[in-house]
Each structure stands twice: as C-alpha cells, then as structure tokens.
Amino acid sequence: MDTIIIDGLSFALPLFIIAIGGIYSEKSGITNLALEGFQGFGAFIGAMSAVLIANAFGTDIQNLFYVALLFAMIGGMGFSIIHAVLSIKFKADQVISGVVINILALALTTFLTTQINALVFGAASDKFRLGVSERFTIEGVANIPVIGAVFTNVYPFEVIIIVIAFFAWYLLYKTKFGMRLRASGENPHSVDAAGVNVSKIRFSAVLISGLLSGLGGMCFAYSISANFSSNIYMGYGFLAIAALIFGNWRILPTLAACLLFGFAKSGGAFIAQSMALPSSFTDLFMILPYVLTLLLLIFFSKSNRAPRALGEIYDKGKR
Amino acid sequence: MSKDKKKKSLRYSLIRPISNEKWQPISIPFVSIIISFIAAAIVILLIGKNPLQAFYNLFQGAGILPKPSYAGYKSMLTDFLSLLNAMTPLVFASLAVAVAFRAGLFNIGVSGQMLVSGFLATIIVGYSGLDAIIAKPLVLLIGMVAGGLMGGLVGWLKYKFNINEVVTTIMLNYIAQYVISFFIQMYYIDPVSRQSKYISEAARLTLVNVEIANLKMDIPLGFILAIITAILIKFVMDKTVVGFEIKAVGNNRNAAKYAGIKVGRNTVLAMVISGGLAGLAGVTYYLGYFSSIQPKVLSSIGFDSIAVSLLGNSHPIGVIFSSFLVSIIDQGSTYMSSQAGIRQEISSVIIGLILLFSACGAYLKHKVSRLKEKEVDQKESES
Structure with missing residues (x-):
C-alpha cells in the first residue's frame, strides 16, 4: 500500500508540473503539444550541465541536483522560445509548430548527447548518467498509517514542485497577470481593448510552460530513468496534455487527474508484483491508467470546454 | 541613397521567385527546404566536416546518385527500391494525418492504429500459411478494417x-502498445530475435531478394498502392460530396451544421478513412518493410507523418513528394555516416530543421505579400 502512494506521488508530481505549464500556455490561447519536447530538452540541458560541471570540478553528480534543476528550467524556457516565436510572431499553425518542436527536440538532443559524450569523455555513449536523487523521510509523521506514506521516501523535488505549483496557482487565479492571461485565451480582443499587449502575455505564458516542463523532465530523469537518454521521450508530455484536458484546463482538477495516473500506474505495477505473475503480465497492468482515463472521460467530458480562443492566431483586425 | 536602392532591388530579387501566388504552394516549401539545408550545412561545418560531400553521400545512400562501388547483387536500382520500400508506410501514414487534418481533427494515434492492424494481420494471415494470392489482399483488407475501426x-x-x-x-496508443506487447511476449515471441516470429513470405507485401538481371532487389508492392491511394484520396476530397462535407466540417463546424451537413457522421467518417489509411501504413510497415513486430515499441512513423503531412500542405500529392524527401534523408544517413564520418543522428536533425522552417511557411507568405504591396505603393508614389 505504501509503495503505491510513494511511487504514485513521485510519478504524478512531475507530470503535474508539466501539465501546469500546459495550462498556462493553453489558457493564454496557445495550443501546446510541444510539452514533450520542452521537458526532454530541459532535461537534456540540465543533465548536460550537471555532467559537465561534475567533470570539470570533480564534484559528485548527486550534489549537483539543484544545479541541474535550475539549468533544466532555463533550457526548457530557452527551447520554448521557438514555439512562442513560431506561433505568435510567425503566426504558424500552433499544432504543427508543437509537433515539429517535439521532433526537433528528440533529434537535437540525441545528436548532441552522442556528440558531447564523444568530445568530452571520448566514448560515444547516448546517455548522461545521473543516478537517482536522494530521498528523505520525515520521522514521526511517517509512522501514521496510510497518510504517513506521503512523508516517506520523498524526493526533494516533490517539495519543490508543490511549492512552485502553489505559486503557479496563485499567479494564475489571484493576480492581474493571471487574469489577463486567462482572458487572452477567452477573448483576446477585449484584452487588447483594455490596453494590454496580447502577444506579450501569450509569449510569457509559453515561456512559463517551457520552464515548468523543463523542471518536470529533469525530475523524471533524476528518478525513474536515473540518466538522460532519448528514453526521456516516453510520452510524459502527452500524458500531461491528457491530464490537463481531463482536468478541464483548471489546476486543481488537473492535480487530481495526475494523481489518478500516478496511483493507477503504481497500483498496476504493485498488483502485478504481488500476484507474482510473469513479467509479461506487467504490460497488461500498465494499461490501467489509460483505460481508466478513457472510461472516466466518457462520463465527465460532456461539460469539458477548451478556452474559446485556443489555437486561434490573434489578429488585431479581425472582429 | 544608391545603397538603399541596391538593398531594395536585392530584396526584390529574393522575393520575386516566390511572389507568384499560383506557385506558392510549391515554391514556399521549396524555399523552406533550401533554407534548412543551409542551416544543416552550417551545423555540419561547425563539427568540422564538408557539408557538400555529406549531402552528396546522402543522395548516394538513398539510391538517387550512383555510389563509387557496390557489393555483389547490389546497384543503384536496389538502393532506390529500398528507398521506396521504406517510403511506402510513410506515405500511407501521412495521408492518414492529412485526411483527419482536413476534417479539423488531429490524429496522433497513427502509431497505435498501425500497430494494431499490423499485429492482427500478422497473427491472422502472417502465421497462417495461406497462398500469396489470397494472403496479400487479405493482409491489406485486415489492415484497413482494423485501422478503420480504431x-x-x-x-x-x-x-x-x-x-x-x-x-x-x-x-489508445499506450493501450495498444502494452496489450500487443503482452500478446507478443506470451504467444508469438521469437526467443532469438526478441521480436515476434517472422511471418511467411507469402503474406509479406514486399517481395524480398528477387533476382533479376543478376541483382537481388526488394520490390515493395505496397508502393504502387500508395500512389493509387493518394490519387484516389485527392479525387474523393476534391470531387465528391463526401470530401466536400468533410472539408466543410473541418473549416467551420458551426457553419457546416447550419448548412445541414451532419457533423457527427462526417467526424466519424473522416476518422474511419484516416484510421484505415493508418492501417495500411501498419501492414506495409510490419508486413512489408519489416516482417516482425518489436514488442513495447511504437514506430516513430506515426509522429513523423504528422510533420510530413504538413510539409506536403496536407495535400495528397504534396504528401508523396514530402515523404520522398524525408525518406531520402532517412535512408541515406547510414551511408553518409560511414562515408563522411558524420553521426547518423544528424539526419533527423536535418529533417527536424526542414519541418521547422516549413512551419514558418505561412509567415513567409504573409511577408512576401506585404513586401509586394509596399512595392506597388512605392511605384505609385514615384510616378
């Protein structure tokens, strides 16, 4: 039971922070299928800086966890500029731009990883080794049954994500910037009429989504995969999109969707393990989160509504 | 003053080739491709290699240009045929994306639909030992039906x-991936290759190692079908009521509804066609280009096709050319990396760049028409 909660949380929270990035972008009116690419590229920049710094100064790569997180956020944000420029300045189709960015991210990071490994370490490996981030347990609280599992074996990034997620929630729903951002996705013309630059708002929204996705990607690299390779493109970004649509483009329901994914995933793995079935049966339990989502969507989708101006290119002259 | 004028005339000569609106659907992707090859050349220069030689090797590897020497039973023709073999599933997959796109739908599930139809065709026909005459059409049929249903x-x-x-x-992509991986690993695994068992030659849509004139070539039967299908889709989309309704729904759902077009029916229909095409991509991939299925892996074609379809303007004929180009870069990369010593991964970077720049096509078009307007204004004010 405890493992379900522990593993579920460590999967759900990075997913959640990527989904929040998606919510920012989509609430401002920019369709964002590029989350997958952002998280991968962010993780690439983070892992690369960690590996290079560890190599240059001889520090242990475990200690560079926070440095990697920082660089991942910067990297994700930097890469998201492409999506912002393409879909806001160049008025490209946002869906297409997103897909192209995913393809480019995969291609660039695989190419650069082998290239850098060959140049710096002299071995043409296609991954950066990172190891798994250290975990901590809050004594005392951890002994409470069931709830205690939340405080057991926690990755430090889970705390960071919760703090950032709270801040993101506050920014989106309680500040003037957040209100304008949400209005840009519903009725950009009224935002414009109020004397606010729609393009600027949307630009910053996309950058925020890149920043948060980079963070999420790095967390995946430091926990599940323990290295950076092209395996980071497992579809986490798409899963985050599914979660945010499921959550009806609102932060709290999206958290619920992410937790559902996380617990269904770890629960499935747990059932397969405890029944001592052969390893191929694990695959069958892996579909649990996805089947569950589809079924729940059948019941809850009727009232789902995307931001009205989502995916539309903002044209001042249009009425 | 004269410098300014020179700059203007230079700019004019640059936009002139793409200012003709009639040719823009062709000229703008063309310009994007050139720009991206220049960008790729810069990348190759940066790692200290000769870009011209690299591109030349790329075309050699794909069978467009002759290589200096060939292994036994091989020639430029065999290379070219393997190019077509690799290109066939991509054409089908990109058509699938294009049809859905026209209906305003976004089919990211091509990979999953490919896998399901490829798997069903494999277990029903591939392991059955039917004669080629029955097996091959049956494979196509199963592919179409399975994909269409999904x-x-x-x-x-x-x-x-x-x-x-x-x-x-x-x-559905995830579900298909895991469920089929389960079945392959439980019942159809080949312990040596760690993939599903190979299918019978009779069921395979590519004739492998056919000896003609002292050459051993792979003949992709699906390729001809892919070209016919592209033309057929163009006909359906442009000349029939079905195509008109699908496009109307894609352009504006509400307007289509108001005009009495059944939006729901057309949404389902467009997805059935799209899925059916994805199914054909699946069988030409798993029972043509390959003859087995690797468990737990979704083919990247499903995602590449989205971008290929965009490069071809979601137009059936354009899709053929764009998949041709992408396949050349993909297929030629192995030879290029062995000859020029450039990592093979650069090929996907080039493809990525091409797609990136072609996504800017709308902007280019917009800029060109703006410049043209300015030009006209200026001439009027001067006279």
Missing part, C-alpha cells in the same frame, strides 16, 4: 461524448 472509435467518442481526439488517440 479510427472510427476515436471519431465516435468525440462525437458522442465530446472527448478530445488528441487525448483518446494518446490513450
């Missing part, structure tokens, strides 16, 4: 329950 399910869920097709297709 696509139809997505359309139906969208129409009936308002479930966003992006989410459904992503979920």
Whole structure:
C-alpha cells in the first residue's frame, strides 16, 4: 500500500508540473503539444550541465541536483522560445509548430548527447548518467498509517514542485497577470481593448510552460530513468496534455487527474508484483491508467470546454 | 541613397521567385527546404566536416546518385527500391494525418492504429500459411478494417461524448502498445530475435531478394498502392460530396451544421478513412518493410507523418513528394555516416530543421505579400 502512494506521488508530481505549464500556455490561447519536447530538452540541458560541471570540478553528480534543476528550467524556457516565436510572431499553425518542436527536440538532443559524450569523455555513449536523487523521510509523521506514506521516501523535488505549483496557482487565479492571461485565451480582443499587449502575455505564458516542463523532465530523469537518454521521450508530455484536458484546463482538477495516473500506474505495477505473475503480465497492468482515463472521460467530458480562443492566431483586425 | 536602392532591388530579387501566388504552394516549401539545408550545412561545418560531400553521400545512400562501388547483387536500382520500400508506410501514414487534418481533427494515434492492424494481420494471415494470392489482399483488407475501426472509435467518442481526439488517440496508443506487447511476449515471441516470429513470405507485401538481371532487389508492392491511394484520396476530397462535407466540417463546424451537413457522421467518417489509411501504413510497415513486430515499441512513423503531412500542405500529392524527401534523408544517413564520418543522428536533425522552417511557411507568405504591396505603393508614389 505504501509503495503505491510513494511511487504514485513521485510519478504524478512531475507530470503535474508539466501539465501546469500546459495550462498556462493553453489558457493564454496557445495550443501546446510541444510539452514533450520542452521537458526532454530541459532535461537534456540540465543533465548536460550537471555532467559537465561534475567533470570539470570533480564534484559528485548527486550534489549537483539543484544545479541541474535550475539549468533544466532555463533550457526548457530557452527551447520554448521557438514555439512562442513560431506561433505568435510567425503566426504558424500552433499544432504543427508543437509537433515539429517535439521532433526537433528528440533529434537535437540525441545528436548532441552522442556528440558531447564523444568530445568530452571520448566514448560515444547516448546517455548522461545521473543516478537517482536522494530521498528523505520525515520521522514521526511517517509512522501514521496510510497518510504517513506521503512523508516517506520523498524526493526533494516533490517539495519543490508543490511549492512552485502553489505559486503557479496563485499567479494564475489571484493576480492581474493571471487574469489577463486567462482572458487572452477567452477573448483576446477585449484584452487588447483594455490596453494590454496580447502577444506579450501569450509569449510569457509559453515561456512559463517551457520552464515548468523543463523542471518536470529533469525530475523524471533524476528518478525513474536515473540518466538522460532519448528514453526521456516516453510520452510524459502527452500524458500531461491528457491530464490537463481531463482536468478541464483548471489546476486543481488537473492535480487530481495526475494523481489518478500516478496511483493507477503504481497500483498496476504493485498488483502485478504481488500476484507474482510473469513479467509479461506487467504490460497488461500498465494499461490501467489509460483505460481508466478513457472510461472516466466518457462520463465527465460532456461539460469539458477548451478556452474559446485556443489555437486561434490573434489578429488585431479581425472582429 | 544608391545603397538603399541596391538593398531594395536585392530584396526584390529574393522575393520575386516566390511572389507568384499560383506557385506558392510549391515554391514556399521549396524555399523552406533550401533554407534548412543551409542551416544543416552550417551545423555540419561547425563539427568540422564538408557539408557538400555529406549531402552528396546522402543522395548516394538513398539510391538517387550512383555510389563509387557496390557489393555483389547490389546497384543503384536496389538502393532506390529500398528507398521506396521504406517510403511506402510513410506515405500511407501521412495521408492518414492529412485526411483527419482536413476534417479539423488531429490524429496522433497513427502509431497505435498501425500497430494494431499490423499485429492482427500478422497473427491472422502472417502465421497462417495461406497462398500469396489470397494472403496479400487479405493482409491489406485486415489492415484497413482494423485501422478503420480504431479510427472510427476515436471519431465516435468525440462525437458522442465530446472527448478530445488528441487525448483518446494518446490513450489508445499506450493501450495498444502494452496489450500487443503482452500478446507478443506470451504467444508469438521469437526467443532469438526478441521480436515476434517472422511471418511467411507469402503474406509479406514486399517481395524480398528477387533476382533479376543478376541483382537481388526488394520490390515493395505496397508502393504502387500508395500512389493509387493518394490519387484516389485527392479525387474523393476534391470531387465528391463526401470530401466536400468533410472539408466543410473541418473549416467551420458551426457553419457546416447550419448548412445541414451532419457533423457527427462526417467526424466519424473522416476518422474511419484516416484510421484505415493508418492501417495500411501498419501492414506495409510490419508486413512489408519489416516482417516482425518489436514488442513495447511504437514506430516513430506515426509522429513523423504528422510533420510530413504538413510539409506536403496536407495535400495528397504534396504528401508523396514530402515523404520522398524525408525518406531520402532517412535512408541515406547510414551511408553518409560511414562515408563522411558524420553521426547518423544528424539526419533527423536535418529533417527536424526542414519541418521547422516549413512551419514558418505561412509567415513567409504573409511577408512576401506585404513586401509586394509596399512595392506597388512605392511605384505609385514615384510616378
């Protein structure tokens, strides 16, 4: 039971922070299928800086966890500029731009990883080794049954994500910037009429989504995969999109969707393990989160509504 | 003053080739391709290699240009045929994306639909020992039906329950991947290759190692079908009521509804066609280009096709050319990396760049028409 909660949380929270990035972008009116690419590229920049710094100064790569997180956020944000420029300045189709960015991210990071490994370490490996981030347990609280599992074996990034997620929630729903951002996705013309630059708002929204996705990607690299390779493109970004649509483009329901994914995933793995079935049966339990989502969507989708101006290119002259 | 004028005339000569609106659907992708090759050349220069030689090797490897020497039974023709072999599933997959796109739908699930139809065709026909005459058409039929049903399910869920097709297709991709991996590993695994057992030659849509004139070549039968299908799709989309209705729904759902077009029916229909095409991509991939299925892996074609379809303007004939180009870069990369000593991964970077720049096509078009207007204004004010 405890493992379900522990593993579920460590999967759900990075997913959640990527989904929040998606919510920012989509609430401002920019369709964002590029989350997958952002998280991968962010993780690439983070892992690369960690590996290079560890190599240059001889520090242990475990200690560079926070440095990697920082660089991942910067990297994700930097890469998201492409999506912002393409879909806001160049008025490209946002869906297409997103897909192209995913393809480019995969291609660039695989190419650069082998290239850098060959140049710096002299071995043409296609991954950066990172190891798994250290975990901590809050004594005392951890002994409470069931709830205690939340405080057991926690990755430090889970705390960071919760703090950032709270801040993101506050920014989106309680500040003037957040209100304008949400209005840009519903009725950009009224935002414009109020004397606010729609393009600027949307630009910053996309950058925020890149920043948060980079963070999420790095967390995946430091926990599940323990290295950076092209395996980071497992579809986490798409899963985050599914979660945010499921959550009806609102932060709290999206958290619920992410937790559902996380617990269904770890629960499935747990059932397969405890029944001592052969390893191929694990695959069958892996579909649990996805089947569950589809079924729940059948019941809850009727009232789902995307931001009205989502995916539309903002044209001042249009009425 | 004169310098300014020179700059202007230079700018004019640059935009002139692409200012003709009639040719823009062709000229703008063409310009994007050139720009991206220049960008790729810069990347290759940066790692200290000769870009011209690299591109030349790329075309040699794909069978467009002759190599200096060939292994036994091989020639430029065999290379070219393997190019067509690799290109066939990509054409089908990109057509699938294009049809859905025309209906305003976004089919990310091509990979999943490919896998399901490829798997079903493999276990029903591939292991059956039927004669080639029956087996090959049956494979195509199963592919089409399986893919079509899966696509139809997505359309139906969208129409009936308002479930966003992006989410459904992503979920179905995962479900297909895991469920089929389970069945392969339980019942159909080849212990040596760690893949599904190889299918019978009779069921395979590519004739392998056919000896003609002292050459051993792979003849992709699906390729001809792919070209015919592209023309057929063009005909259906441009000349029939079905195509008109699908496009009308894609352009404006509400207007289509107001005009009395059944939006729900057309949504499902478009997804059935799209899924059917994805199914054909699946059988030409798993029972043509390959002859077995690797468990737990979705083919990247499903995602590449989205971009290839865009490069071809979501137009059936354009799709043929764009998949041709992408396949050349893909197929030639092995030879290029062995000859020029450049990592093979650069090929996907080039493809990525091409797609990136072609996504800017709309902007280019917009800029060109703006410049043209300015030009006209200036001439008027001067006279």
